[in-house]
Amino acid sequence: MALKLTAESFLTGVRQSGLVPTNRLDAALADCTRSGVDMHDAPAIAEALIQRSALTSWQAxxxxxxxxxxxxxxxxxxQNLLGRGEMSSVYLAEHVRMKRRCAIKVLPAAxxxxxxxxxxxxxxAEAVATLDHPNIVRAYDVDDEVEAxxxxxxxxxxxxxxxxxxKLLEEKREFPIIExxxxxxxxxxxxxHAHENGLIHRDIKPGNLLVDRKGVVKLLDLGLARFFKSEEEESLTIKHDEKVLGTADYLAPEQAVDxxxxxxxxxxxxxxxxLYFALAGHPPFTDGTLVQRLLAHQTKAPTPISKLRPDVPEGVARxxxxxxxKRKExxxxxxRDVADALGRWLTAHGGRAWRLKHPELLARFAEMQRAQAARASTPPAEMPMQQPPTRTASRRPEGVPKASPTRRPQRAPAAAPAPARRPRRTVPASERATPTGRQRAAAQTVRKTKPAPGTLSLFRLDSEQWLMLVLLLAGALMVAGVGYTLRAAALPEESAVQEPAPLLENDADFDLGTE
Structure with a gap:
């Protein structure tokens, strides 16, 4: 039977415990007196201090x-006891100065x-303290104290x-698939996040996944699980000569070896x-002893989840x-691959409510799709971009428009200056009246030789002036001589404008490819 404390002994103990600052305790006790609390009854005083938030029920x-x-x-x-195991206890605590609530896990005394x-x-503990992720229980500090x-x-x-x-599954009996x-x-x-920082948990199980009131999951005991295990628990525990760590019902085949x-x-x-546990309500293998369950993880296939729960979609089952x-390969x-696979399935099948709660995931997957599309559309680095074909000597000279009524004339390149105009020589009519063999050869050359850019416009301008001169002189000639002279003048103009048909066809094809 526990010794019943007097009110005086109780209040002395409260002051010695350091739980309540002196000024706060004095104010609370004064309020208790004004409220008619029996100040000679220790339990009554304790209850009054709990009501005034000076003590917690566990402390009292x-x-x-x-x-x-x-x-x-x-x-x-x-402030409170959150849990107690065979070898350790977990407490709710508060930083004395910062007033921040935290959990304290005490190492086994033995x-x-x-x-x-x-x-x-x-x-x-130092390595775990460097992790900062919303789905990991953060480690703030490690310390020691000497007590008695x-x-x-x-x-x-x-x-x-x-x-x-x-515990949550025990309360709910069954989780919806999406949940x-x-x-x-x-x-x-x-x-x-932990793996990317070089840490392996080695004891993933439902008991080490904490779910807060908002539905956020946090991994517990990351990297530190083995320091809080007892030999009596159904977890294989590391010691000086042991190689195995983990919980038998969730242990990977290779982990049972080392x-x-x-x-x-x-x-x-x-x-x-x-995940199998969350869907089926129990681990993959439940029959037999601890060793038999370990062997089952190495040699047997679990019952397909679709047989235990037919509403599990095929995508989740895969x-x-x-x-x-069984093989880690x-x-x-x-x-990260697991998170992305489950996230993509939830994005497609989780429904509007789930998508509204996770806009950051939708944005991430959309960015991944854009990056994937960009990679698919980018040509390989070793293949240079195809350049437009350059004009060769067999193609139409630059500056000559296509023989198409809808084709807009091309401008001569700005960097190429127009060639200087040669002084026009006045040719006597007698020399023009009858084309000589040399003139006929020159006219033939005009048809075959490719002029430089800008030459054709100059040639047309000279031809028109020359034609006007011929018309002026024609008035002084005989009618028969005028007709003969005009026929001779038309010959070089036609030679300069007409081009061979195959050349026009080739240029039409070329322009369609480069415009």
Whole structure:
């Protein structure tokens, strides 16, 4: 039977515990007196202090039992007991100065005498403290305290106001498909962050996935799970000569051989077993002893999830099966791949309500699709871009318009200056009256030779002036001589304008390809 404390002893213990600052305690006790609380009854005083938020129910219970010490660890004040295992306890605490709530996990007292154990714990705690992700329970601090000659080493973590996935399923009996898939997707996001920073969990299971009141999943005990295990638990626990760490119902086949040699794909298998649990309501293998269940993970295929729960969509069943492949080479190769696969399925099948809650995922997948489309449309780097074909000597000279009524004339290049005009020589009519053999050869040359850019316009201008001169002189000639002269003048003009038909056809094809 517990010793009943007097009111005086109780109040003395409250002051010694350091739980309530002196000025606050005095104000609360004065209010109790004014309110008519029996100040000679310790339980009545304790209840009044709870109502005024000076003490928590757990603190008051311990104080009434005569336990006045151990409420303060370092800079943290213990407020409640969140959970107790075979070898460790977890407390809700508050930073003395910052008033930030946190969770404190105390290392097993029987293990702290092992210096190598403590060394490993502090090294891994420092590594975990560098992680910052919404789906990982953050580690804030590690510290130690000596209480009544006993060393107390503890880990300070983010406090999650919620329950484990295991407890949540017990309350709900069954998860809707969308809810179960999203819980595991969030866990995969947290795992991806841890893996990208070089940390492997090695003990993924429903009990280590905490779900807060808003439905956010947070991974617990990342990298530190083995420091809080007892030998009596149904978890294989690391010791000096042991190689296996993890929980039998969720252990990857290769992890049962040597947990220190595994990589992130072992966590993916365990997460697949957790998804199986969330959908089926139990682990993949439930029959037999611990060793028999371990062998089943290595040699047997679990009952297909569609047989246990026919409403599981085929897409989810395929993702689950790939996560739980026996050979690690056949699984998803990264937790990021798992998160993306589940996220894409939820984007397509999660419904409008789910999509409205996760706009950041929709934006990320849209960006991934745009990047993929851009990569698909970009030509290989070793293949140069095709250049427009250059004009060759066999093509129409630049500056000559196509023989098409709808074709807009091309301008001569601005960088090419027009050639200087040669002085026009007055040719006597006698020399023009009858074309000589040399003149006929020159006219033939005009038809075959390709003029330089800008030459044709000059030639046309000279021909027109020359034609006008001929017409003026024609008035002084005889009618027969005028007709003969005009016929001779028309010959070179036709030679300059007409081009061979094959050349026009080729140029038409060329312009269609380059305009």
């Amino acid at each position: 219970e311990k104080l009434l039992q005569g336990k006045f010490k151990g409420f303060v660890l370092g800079r943290y004040r213990l 293990r702290v005498k092992d210096t190598s154990y403590l060394g490993r714990f502090y090294r891994e 000659g006993t060393e107390i080493h503890f880990l300070v973590m983010e406090y999650v106001d919620g329950v484990s996935l295991e 179960a898939v999203d819980y595991v997707r969030q866990a995969a996001e947290g795992l991806a 947990s220190h040699a595994v990589d992130e794909r072992a966590d993916i298998y365990s997460l697949g077993c957790t 993702i689950l099966a790939k996560m739980m492949q 056949d699984r998803f190769q990264s937790a």
